Amino acid sequence: MKLTFLGTSAGQPTSRRNVTAQALLFDDGRMWLIDCGEATQHRVREAGLRAIRCDRILITHLHGDHCWGLPGMLMAIAIAGRTEPVQLAGPRGLARLLDGAFAPSATELPYDLQVHELDGEARGEPLPPLTTSPDSWRARPFSIRHRVPCVAWLCEEPPRPGRLRPERALALGLSDRRDFGRLQRGETVILPDGRVIRPDQVLDPPPASRRILVCGDTEDADAIIPHAQGVDLVVREATYPADQEEKARQWGHSTSAMTGTFAAALHARRLIITHFGGRHGDGPGPEQLRSEAAAACPGIPVEAAEDLGTFTIT
Numbered sequence: 001m002k003l004t005f006l007g008t009s010a011g012q013p014t015s016r017r018n019v020t021a022q023a024l025l026f027d028d029g030r031m032w033l034i035d036c037g038e039a040t041q042h043r044v045r046e047a048g049l050r051a052i053r054c055d056r057i058l059i060t061h062l063h064g065d066h067c068w069g070l071p072g073m074l075m076a077i078a079i080a081g082r083t084e085p086v087q088l089a090g091p092r093g094l095a096r097l098l099d100g101a102f103a104p105s106a107t108e109l110p111y112d113l114q115v116h117e118l119d120g121e122a123r124g125e126p127l128p129p130l131t132t133s134p135d136s137w138r139a140r141p142f143s144i145r146h147r148v149p150c151v152a153w154l155c156e157e158p159p160r161p162g163r164l165r166p167e168r169a170l171a172l173g174l175s176d177r178r179d180f181g182r183l184q185r186g187e188t189v190i191l192p193d194g195r196v197i198r199p200d201q202v203l204d205p206p207p208a209s210r211r212i213l214v215c216g217d218t219e220d221a222d223a224i225i226p227h228a229q230g231v232d233l234v235v236r237e238a239t240y241p242a243d244q245e246e247k248a249r250q251w252g253h254s255t256s257a258m259t260g261t262f263a264a265a266l267h268a269r270r271l272i273i274t275h276f277g278g279r280h281g282d283g284p285g286p287e288q289l290r291s292e293a294a295a296a297c298p299g300i301p302v303e304a305a306e307d308l309g310t311f312t313i314t
């Protein structure tokens with residue numbers, strides 16, 4: 001599983017960075033987008049990703065630099081030939097935003113766009129499972145504080161079975177390979193002599209499910225802390241340097257130090273900061289912001305996102 005940054009600039013693009021979007025890439029080739037700033041379809045193409053494989057688009061908030069690429073991206077998915085449904089979720093207003101683009105241009109999508117608008121406080125209630133891959137990862141929104149309704153998306157892997165140990169199965173008298181498959185799927189097996197073999201007798205304990213937290217713009221995401229302890233990867237903006245907290249809060253944003261402190265409170269395994277420069281001026285470079293964030297979360301690896309930068313989550 002991989003996370004590719006398609007845009008890492010704040011407010012407006014620069015010559016090197018586009019506005020915000022990320023792609024979560026699953027091992028089976030399916031893709032989710034998290035945010036969809038203007039020209040995300042260009043970055044999807046540059047990254048060599050296949051729009052037709054996009055199952056779900058999760059929007060953090062409706063500021064333009066996080067969602068104004070939606071009409072173009074949805075059309076790119078259509079032109080790529082998709083006919084399976086696409087799930088789109090984000091704060092209330094999403095449907096109106098799209099209608100404003102699609103109605104005057106008489107645009108009809110050739111697939112079922114299932115729009116889920118979040119109303120009121122989001123407390124982690126998972127989105128309905130995807131009809132295209134019902135056993136896929138879950139997406140859970142949590143409200144965080146910004147100037148408009150905004151969420152962080154917690155993406156969670158479903159429980160995985162432990163590895164089957166053939167030597168244990170053979171020692172218990174199992175010889176039919178089809179029984180191995182049943183046990184791997186969590187079913188019990190009854191042997192000809194009447195003994196019942198349970199999966200936990202032949203499987204390793206299930207591996208921990210992976211979790212990725214991608215926050216929208218925010219000055220305060222602390223409400224998530226109890227729900228995402230030990231998360232494998234957290235992505236959060238670090239728009240301002242550590243010494244500009246007052247200015248950051250005035251605009252509903254984070255400093256590098258605020259984001260590092262958040263990662264420490266989560267006991268996250270890894271932090272990636274993003275949302276640099278752009279409309280917020282030249283300011284310090286991402287490397288300075290990275291080192292300031294790292295100083296606030298000792299022991300947690302911290303990286304600064306680059307456009308088309310890809311991170312593997314094992």
Ligand SMILES: [Zn+2]
Nearest residue numbers: 061063146217
């Ligand atoms: Zn914003």
